[in-house]
Amino acid sequence: MKEYRDKPTEFHAPSEAEIKARSKRNVAIAIGLAAFMIFVFVTMIARGG
């Protein structure tokens, strides 16, 4: 069966600065989530103990 998909009609390639800012945000989110996860585990385990 043939698929029909819309092609982007107004695609704007992101600039270097935008890509750089996004990468930094991604790294910060990853670090933040990892820290939060460790925080939750430590807190829960210590509380349980």
Added chain:
Amino acid sequence: MAAAQNNTNIKAVSSDAAFNPSGLSLAEPRDYFALMKPRVMSLVVFTAWAGLMLAPGSLPLWKAIASITCIAAGAGASGALNMWYDADIDAQMSRTKKRPLPQGKMNPNAALGFGIAISAASVWMLYIASNMVAAALLAFTIFFYLVIYTMWLKRSTPQNIVIGGAAGAFPPMIGYAAVTGTITVDSVLLFLIIFMWTPPHFWALALYKAGDYGKVGIPMMPNVAGAKSTRLQIFVYAVILAVVSLAPIHTGLGGRVYAVAAVLLNLGFLALSFKVWQSRAGEKADAADEASLYAVTKGDRAARNLFLYSILYLFALFGVLAAEALLGA
């Protein structure tokens, strides 16, 4: 019809302002950090730590670190929500126009989402790390700062920072409650010290930034009651602050070292407040009259000195109080 269309256009422009054609924003992690008002957060961390040290009993180190982290994150989140709501006036004030939202680096919804998420996480984690009382106080502080101060009082009454100052006064009480799970006379005293410190601290700033606040219609005391009345009120609050800050000596919260430090710090605060009261800070100088121009500039300098000293005062007062408790224990 045309007006409605115009409004729609303005709304569309403002909500898309932070986005480039690609749909990506230029906001970096440091912009999100700036959204949390790091300088205010440092004062919150310090006073919360002092509250934690002064409470009878102790917390395991990791719990103390977790509690202070949560209090700092909650304060930062309320700062982000404040910047989200105040983006319109921040753009017009010299002191705040370089914040991430007025600069158009970030979409307002991103700031709102960030503030809500961090608020929820910090309150919940503080509950897990310490207790219900501390978590409830943190939740109330965030609510008070955003709804009572930012949304209601700030734009409607010159008493905005007097009542709103309560939000900044809660952190030591939260730190204290994290250890004890209660609110005591001593923790209320810590609250009262910051509560009475806030008006002279902010009004000193407002005196030499009166034009900034007036431009955006914020009813700060100098713009409403006038510079002369504000200067007198600064001195009155400095006297009340001196009395309140000496109260910990009577309850046993502060010892001899604190007594000496508090007397000296208050003498400095009173002297600088008196100087501001007697000055012409916050007035409009007559450009043609050199003497008047000199007097107002000198007065503004006195207000600036009081503003800077007030920050040092709070750090020193809480520092000595906590250090004495720490070394005495």
